[in-house]
Amino acid sequence: MNRGSAEALTALVSRQAISDAVFRELVEALPVAIYMTDAQGRLTYFNAAAIKLSGRTPELGTDKWCVTWKLFLPDGTPLPHDQCPMAVALRGDDVPTGIECIAERPDGTRFWFMPSPAVLRDGEGRIIGGINLLMDITDRRDAEMEAKEQFRAIVDTTPECVKIVARDGTLLFMNPPGLGMIDASYAEAMAVKNVCDVIAPEDRERFRAFNEMVCSGQKGSLQFDIVGLKGKRHHMETHAAPLRHMDGSTVHLAVTHDITERKHAERVSLLLSAIVDSSDDAIISKDLDGVITSWNKSAERLFGYTAAEAIGQTVANLLIPEDRQEEEPNILALLRKGERVDHFDTVRRRKDGSLIDISLTISPVRNAQGVIIGASKIARDITESKRIQAKLVESEARFRQLADAMPQIVWTARPDGYVDYYNERWYEFTGTGRFAFGDASWEPILHPQDLQIARDTWYAALHSGDPYNIECRFLDRRENRWRWFMGRAVPVRGAGESIVKWFGTYTDIDEQKQVEDQLRRANADLEQFAFSASHDLQEPLRSIKVYSELLTKRHSDKLSGEALKFMNFLRNGATRMEILVRDLLTYTQARRFDQPPEVTDANEALKTALANLSDAIASSGAAIKSGPLPSVAVNGTHLQQLFQNLIGNAIKYRSPERLPDVRLEAEQQTGYWVFSVADNGIGIDPKYKETIFGLFKRLHSSDEYSGTGIGLALCHRIVDRYHGRIWVESESGRGSIFRFTLPV
């Protein structure tokens, strides 16, 4: 019932289209409260429904309709009686339609009503009264309120985000869980002008299109990311429906769920299944009855059954050989108790019937409530590792057998330096028990003076990974003395180039060492002897010479011719002996190593040598020619002695048929120089080309050519001292070329 119906009623009344009686009966029966007033608002009529609504029977002609009520607007503000819709209408003003009001009866009960006032006019249009229809809308309002409250309760209690978004993106409403998701207070959320501001940038366009679609009347769902006001990202899944807004526009109502965790779980689960699939180990799950529930790729490879063939079968039937059937019940019993089985080495049967060695690790699987519902089982093929292990044991046994057969002490150590093995020789030598290995097990028998260097060498090698040799003394408990050993250690590298082991030996070099020492001492003694002998030998020779001279000088008148001749022999012999001794002295000194290294200009050394030979050169008429000579790392005296002896020889052993012609040259090779001294002398029979370099070796008698047989031996000794080589190229009668090498 609305104003239209009240006016229609008025029209009927005024046109008297129906009789008063019929009209009254009709109005009386209407379930809507109807009353009429005069122009002053005094009641002229009311029906039964009106009595019911007002809660009393008013006095016709005196009471105004609303006087006993307090009136309120829907928002709760009081409505004065002169402002009530009927009063407004009787003043001739327009009354808005659809007004809803609240009335409070004298007993305090309230009801909602919707008035529809209309005025009655006479023929001249003057207001002569009014008629009003009051529709009780309390039930509808209550239902609405209830719906609203229910909606609010749902919205407030749901853990999901509920929001309403306008077509332009304005956020119209968001519930507390939604605010939580974007880390905003209500005020902050309402301050967000456009909901797109909290959508992750890459999802904004999609969200805008989705919003447009929903606001155009379509339902839908969408996944997108949001970035909260504090920068936190969430994965969201929204389910949206269009909603008619109060202002008639269509807006977007959405229930949005935070799926961050679900996404994470999905990823984890994807990752896990990828791991399971890519694992080299067979990964199988089964329930507590031993029925297979999952079967990965490696399980297919390892056992030969496809997942389809295996799932649903029992492990006992499919995989366990007859003689091991008792294993499965035991395993299942352990699992039921919540225990796991670790690295259980056993044998299983493939589809083709062949057996394989596997290592099993089985763990119970629990459901969310912690109840054991099955087991996951990892099976590793250990056929290869078993084979390698067997090989290792075999090779280790072979190594020990070999090591024990060796005369040396043999040891091995881990890459960190821990000595993990000694052979039999060690225990024989040290007398220690078999338990005595480890880090410093070698230290107690080591000579205190060798301890530091041995430690330093060993730890430096561990650090650098380089092999080493060391000489050190160990206590020989049987002879109660120190014995020299030569220690060698080499790293053993694995496939990855990393050191997997150190392998070392100790060789007894005590005797060798003693011989070496003796030899060194003997050599030193010999040199000392040669030095002092040649020195002391000169003194008596000098006396022989001086006194044979004095005898000849002072007593020649008393001496016969023969005696004088003998005296001459005596003096010549002494002179030769003197030269011999002097040369011998030079020879013994040539090997002394105490000269500091020096660089000598060979041209200078040659000049000195030639000066010393000037008499011989002059008397023989020799021509000495030299190309440019280099500087070499040789002691100057040594180089001079080389030149002097070789050129001296070239002059001494000249051909009687021609004047001596000596040519010197030097040619560079990698790392050394080759010097050559070529002459046109008598030459040397090739069969003597080795012997001429020996001490006191002479090819001629002193009568033919004077000499001590030391010159070339000295040259050899000098060149040898610099790790060079000296040799001769010659033929009898054709001259000789002496060549020697010296370091650059």
Next chain:
Amino acid sequence: MLVVEDNEADVFLIHEAMEATRLPLTLHVVGDGEQAVRFFDRADDDPEMPCPALVILDINLPKKQGGDVLEHMRRSRKCADALVIAVSTSDSAEDRERMANLGADEYFRKPSGYDEFMKLSDIVKDLLGGPGPLRKSTGRT
């Protein structure tokens, strides 16, 4: 003058060389290093005993080496300033240097010719200031 020399053949030659100087020299000869050391000790103890103006000292001596004798002499209260000619068959630079460091005034390598040996007389004459009266042996620097 004191001659410290174990080789009689050389002592004879030294005698001849000294005669050749025509200086009024009295030669006192000892045959080894220990005798030489005792000589200087006695000179220190006995005020009556004169010190030699010149010592001819062989480097290679029995019992005590020439170098040790020289060292001992240079510590003597009385004879520290005597002139010294070191003599040796050796021509080694090492020996020369060592004796010079110990305070030898001259070094004479014993030659193997008679005439060359007699050159010792020239050295002695030079040291003692020529054929005049004996120079006091204190002018050593």
